[in-house]
Amino acid sequence: MPAIKIQDLDYTYNDGTVALEHVSFEIEKGESVALIGPNGAGKSTLLLHLNGILHSSESRESVRILDESVDPKKIHEMPKKIGIVFQNADDMLFMPLLGDDVAFGPINLGLDKEEVQRRVKDALEMVGLAGYEHRVPHHLSGGEKRRAALATVLSMEPEILAMDEPTANLDPKSRRELIEILRRFKEKGKTLVIITHDVNAIPELAERVIVLDKTVIADGPTRDIFSDTEMLVKIGLDVPVITQLFEILRCFDYPCDVLPLSIEGAVTNLTETMKGGDGHVHLHIHEHTHSGISSARSKYHIHVEKHE
Amino acid sequence: MISEIDIYAGLSSPIHRWDPRLKVISILALIFSIMLLYDLKLVIISMLFAIILVYISRIPFSFVVGRLKWVFLFLMPFLIILPFTIIGEGVEIARIGSITLNFRGIESVEFAVMIVIKALTAVMLIFPMIGTSRMDITIKALEDLHLPNKLVQMLAFTYRYIFVLSNEFMLMERSLTSRGFKRGSNLYTITTLSKAIATLFVMSYEQAERVFYAMRSKGYAGKVTTMHEFSLRPQDWLNAVVVCGFAIFVQVAVWYGTLEGA
Numbered sequence: 052m053p054a055i056k057i058q059d060l061d062y063t064y065n066d067g068t069v070a071l072e073h074v075s076f077e078i079e080k081g082e083s084v085a086l087i088g089p090n091g092a093g094k095s096t097l098l099l100h101l102n103g104i105l106h107s108s109e110s111r112e113s114v115r116i117l118d119e120s121v122d123p124k125k126i127h128e129m130p131k132k133i134g135i136v137f138q139n140a141d142d143m144l145f146m147p148l149l150g151d152d153v154a155f156g157p158i159n160l161g162l163d164k165e166e167v168q169r170r171v172k173d174a175l176e177m178v179g180l181a182g183y184e185h186r187v188p189h190h191l192s193g194g195e196k197r198r199a200a201l202a203t204v205l206s207m208e209p210e211i212l213a214m215d216e217p218t219a220n221l222d223p224k225s226r227r228e229l230i231e232i233l234r235r236f237k238e239k240g241k242t243l244v245i246i247t248h249d250v251n252a253i254p255e256l257a258e259r260v261i262v263l264d265k266t267v268i269a270d271g272p273t274r275d276i277f278s279d280t281e282m283l284v285k286i287g288l289d290v291p292v293i294t295q296l297f298e299i300l301r302c303f304d305y306p307c308d309v310l311p312l313s314i315e316g317a318v319t320n321l322t323e324t325m326k327g328g329d330g331h332v333h334l335h336i337h338e339h340t341h342s343g344i345s346s347a348r349s350k351y352h353i354h355v356e357k358h359e
Numbered sequence: 360m361i362s363e364i365d366i367y368a369g370l371s372s373p374i375h376r377w378d379p380r381l382k383v384i385s386i387l388a389l390i391f392s393i394m395l396l397y398d399l400k401l402v403i404i405s406m407l408f409a410i411i412l413v414y415i416s417r418i419p420f421s422f423v424v425g426r427l428k429w430v431f432l433f434l435m436p437f438l439i440i441l442p443f444t445i446i447g448e449g450v451e452i453a454r455i456g457s458i459t460l461n462f463r464g465i466e467s468v469e470f471a472v473m474i475v476i477k478a479l480t481a482v483m484l485i486f487p488m489i490g491t492s493r494m495d496i497t498i499k500a501l502e503d504l505h506l507p508n509k510l511v512q513m514l515a516f517t518y519r520y521i522f523v524l525s526n527e528f529m530l531m532e533r534s535l536t537s538r539g540f541k542r543g544s545n546l547y548t549i550t551t552l553s554k555a556i557a558t559l560f561v562m563s564y565e566q567a568e569r570v571f572y573a574m575r576s577k578g579y580a581g582k583v584t585t586m587h588e589f590s591l592r593p594q595d596w597l598n599a600v601v602v603c604g605f606a607i608f609v610q611v612a613v614w615y616g617t618l619e620g621a
Contacts, residue, residue, distance in 0.1 A: 104572050127580040135576045142569040145519055147495025159578030187495075189522045203577065 052118050053077040054211050054242040055101065055133075060113040062096055062105065070096040072266045078259075080117075080210075083243035085257035085273070087250070089287045092264045094246045095138065098213055101244075102129040117210060130156055134209035136201050138216045140193075143200035149175075149191070150184030152199065156207035174206035178232055194225025201232065211242040218249045230255055250277075250289045254312035262286070277312055280350055293317050295351055302343035303334035364518075367418045368493045374416035378595040379492045379500035385602040386412075386488040390481045392606035398616065399473045401609050406480040408605055416487040423486050430482045434475045441471035494518050503589060524563055531555050 055078040062071040070093040078084050088094050099105040100114050103121040114121045117132050134156075137143055146152040153174050157167040175181050178198040183191075191199055197217070204212065217233060218226045230252055237243050237256065245256060253260060253273060260276040262269040264286050269276055277283070277290050297310045297317065306324060311317040324332055368375075374382070393405045413423055443460055444467075453460040489497060498518065502511045535555065542548050 099572065102576055104575055126575050127578045130576065130578040137569065137573055137576075139569065141523060142566065143573045145516065145570050145574065147493075147498065147515060147519065155574075155579075156577040159580065189519070207577065 052080060053115070054080045054082070054117060055244070056115040056118075057097075057100075058113050058115075060097075060100060060110050062093070062100065062107055062110065069265060071100075074263070074267055076261055076267055076270055078242060078244065080242055081240045082259060083237045083257045084245075084259045084261055085253045086244060086246045086261050086263055087248070087253070087288060088263035088268075094263055095215055097263065098135060098215055098244075098246060101211075101213055102126060102133050102135055127159065130204075130207045130209060131160060132209060133211040133213060134204035134207050136204050136212070136214040136217070138219070140196035140200035141189075143203055144188035144196065147187070148184065149180070149186045149188050149199055149202075152188060152203050153184075153206045156203060160207060170206040170208065174202040177205055177235070178202045179228060194221050194228070197221060197225065197229060198232065201229075205236070209241075211244065212236055213244040213246075215246045216248070217245055218247060218252050226252070248289075251291045251293070251313075254291060254316065262288070274309070274312060278310070284351060290351060295347075298347045298350075299344055300334070302340050302347060303336065305332065305334055364489070365493050367416075367422070367490050370417045370491070372415055372417045372491065373594075373598065374412065374487045375491045376594070377491070377598045378589055378591050379496055380503055380589055381591070381595050381599045382492070383488060383497065383500055384504065385599045385606075386484050388603050389606040390484050390488075392610055393477060393480055393484075396477065396609060396613065397473065398613060399469050399476075401612055402473050402477050402480065405605075405609060406476055406483070409480045409483045412487045412602075413483060416491050418486050418490055423483060426486075427479055427482060430479060431475075434478055437474050438471050441474065442467045500589065520563070520566075523566065524559065527562060528555070528559055531559065 055076075057077070058075050060071055060074040063069050074093075074097065086094050086097070096105060100110075101116065101121070103114070103123045103126045106114075106121070106123045112120045116129070119132075121129065144152050146155060150171055153171045154167050157170045162170070171184065172181070175183055178201050180195065180198055180202060183195075183199070188196065188199060201214070201217075212233075214233070217229050221229060226249075233243060233245070233256055243256070247253065247256075254277075258273055259271065260269075260273050261267060262276060262282070268286060269279065269282055277294055280290055283290060291312050293314060293316065294310045294312055297305070297307055297320070301307055301310075306327075307320060309320075311320045321332065389405075389408075393402070396402050396405065413420065443462060450462050450464075451459050452462050492500070495515070495518070498511060498515050501514065502508070532555070535551065540551060542552075
């Protein structure tokens with residue numbers, strides 16, 4: 052049974068701006084998917100369709116969550132199935148105390164008091180904010196706010212978690228913490244959808260990538276999508292730095308058929324190469340090395356028009 | 360960052376420990392009772408009672424006086440106008456064109472003073488009522504007192520978003536200053552700031568919409584409920600008896616006064 056099934060979804064804003072056109076894809080239960088695309092590609096708009104907050108008459112029945120079509124009249128029943136974390140944490144934290152914010156969803160689900168309290172405790176623990184129940188949300192730091200916003204959704208224990216830009220504007224430590232929290236959620240077998248520009252985080256979080264630019268441009272395993280540099284660069288997206296580095300290493304005769312996407316991949320790749328090379332890695336400079344490097348670099352160079 | 364409204368909420372005093380629900384109801388009853396008074400002596404006694412409450416609450420008098428100053432500024436006209444406008448015919452003391460100024464005797468001065476003291480007392484009582492609990496707890500107390508949910512939500516959101524809006528405005532002002540804007544008493548300042556405020560309104564509207572989306576995503580269907588629980592101790596009731604008792608006492612005193620007068 053697919054967790055999310057979108058069939059021919061269209062959406063146009065009131066001012067006539069087309070946000071989504073014929074979007075179709077399916078996400079299986081337990082899958083983790085990164086949704087990437089340039090700014091203004093309709094990613095956030097798509098996210099708001101997943102629980103029926105945005106909807107249009109022409110696309111009725113287009114979105115199905117856990118095999119049930121999303122009914123805009125029954126949005127309040129959606130949080131059990133899908134939790135959405137918005138980009139701006141301040142939008143998610145609207146109660147006087149963090150404990151109230153985290154309890155907000157479970158209370159709306161009609162759970163009894165003990166269960167609400169348990170969920171608040173669990174959710175705060177999960178995001179590393181145990182004991183923060185009586186903190187005032189607007190006094191938290193940026194990283195804490197982001198995790199707090201995530202806790203307000205995790206407390207509803209949704210089957211699917213969809214998060215808009217989880218790592219944007221975070222310091223490296225906060226970014227790392229957030230990635231770990233999402234990894235743990237994923238390891239529980241839950242379905243994860245993340246919108247992100249942080250290509251270096253994708254290999255850790257998602258095994259599949261959907262490229263969106265008003266419509267689905269590409270959809271496939273993370274590795275395949277990141278191999279299609281031409282397509283990514285064309286719509287203004289990036290490839291993980293590690294991948295770029297190994298492509299450069301290839302110009303120095305480093306034997307590498309499949310480019311690694313993450314540090315972990317790089318470690319495995321280097322270890323294997325060294326095993327094959329009697330404990331050494333051999334790099335060489337040839338006549339064609341420099342031209343190879345320039346062509347590899349220009350491949351990733353996003354073309355920006357110069358204004359005189 | 361502690362908002363000014365909560366600045367003394369963290370102190371420890373019998374008023375701080377008082378259950379916010381009984382506190383709000385009792386002091387509100389006292390305020391109403393005082394507003395019904397028209398006897399200078401009773402009003403002065405009430406003011407003394409209010410001063411005692413502020414003293415017990417340990418909110419610094421300088422803070423209270425600092426705010427009462429503005430209230431007094433607003434009340435000043437009463438002191439000046441009332442002695443010439445109410446009670447009896449009065450004695451003409453001046454004539455400017457077609458306007459005659461009639462002094463209406465010492466009673467009218469007393470009346471004006473009574474009105475001003477009464478208003479100051481009522482405002483003074485707000486400090487122990489609101490200033491001794493954190494605002495969010497007070498809001499919860501109001502909710503617990505079955506104030507209409509919509510009203511409670513409005514209060515809660517106003518309180519929450521004052522910070523967001525003031526922060527946005529601060530950022531906006533910084534960005535203006537960093538681009539060479541200097542506040543002055545000229546038209547340019549006024550137009551620039553009014554444009555900034557207009558943008559702030561649009562931004563707050565958009566943010567309100569996003570918050571509403573977030574609430575809907577979390578199952579909101581029109582009612583906000585929270586987990587906080589209050590518990591009443593005998594001391595809470597005792598405090599209520601003292602404060603409400605005083606409110607009743609002044610009314611009984613008025614009643615006896617009219618009986619004697621008759």
